[in-house]
Structure formats: C-alpha cells, structure tokens
Amino acid sequence: xxxxxxxxxxxxxxxxxxxxxxxxxxxxxxxxxxxxxxxxxxxxxxxxxxxxxxxxxxxxxxxxxxxxxxxxxxxxxx
Numbered sequence: 001x002x003x004x005x006x007x008x009x010x011x012x013x014x015x016x017x018x019x020x021x022x023x024x025x026x027x028x029x030x031x032x033x034x035x036x037x038x039x040x041x042x043x044x045x046x047x048x049x050x051x052x053x054x055x056x057x058x059x060x061x062x063x064x065x066x067x068x069x070x071x072x073x074x075x076x077x078x
Contacts, residue, residue, distance in 0.1 A: 010038070013036060014033060014036075014038065014042075014046055017029075017032055017033060017036060018033075026047055026049070026057060027058075027060065027061050028061070029043075029047060030043050030047060030054050030057045030058055031061045031062075033046065033047075034058055040054045040055050040058070
C-alpha cells in the first residue's frame with residue numbers, strides 16, 4: 001500500500017509542477033522536475049519526449065548555455 005501511495009504522491013507532485021509552469025520552456029520544466037527528484041526517463045514520459053532530449057536539456061540548463069547556432073560560426077584560429 002505504501003508503494004501505491006508514494007507513486008500517487010509523485011504523480012500529483014509532477015502534475016502540480018507542470019501546471020504551475022504553463023508557458024515555461026521544456027528545458028525549464030525538465031530542470032524543475034529534476035530538482036524535484038524525478039529521473040530523466042520519468043521526465044521524458046511526462047514531457048512526451050525522449051530521455052536523451054531531457055538529458056541534453058538538463059546539461060545545457062546546468063551549464064547555462066543555449067543550443068549553439070550552426071550558422072555564422074567563425075574560426076578564431078590564426
């Protein structure tokens with residue numbers, strides 16, 4: 001019975017977090033769910049994406065980076 005209660009509590013927590021974050025980016029949602037203790041697989045299921053996408057989003061969010069543009073890159077080598 002305790003396992004079912006814990007699972008229900010986790011789902012409720014996720015629902016509350018996602019509802020409070022309407023309009024936020026997927027990256028921000030993933031970050032908040034990660035902080036709440038959800039795994040990348042659980043977050044991917046909630047956000048209807050893959051664990052690889054969640055992993056990359058969390059990596060970028062923690063590094064404070066954005067996805068680099070592939071255009072306009074110039075080499076700084078001399």
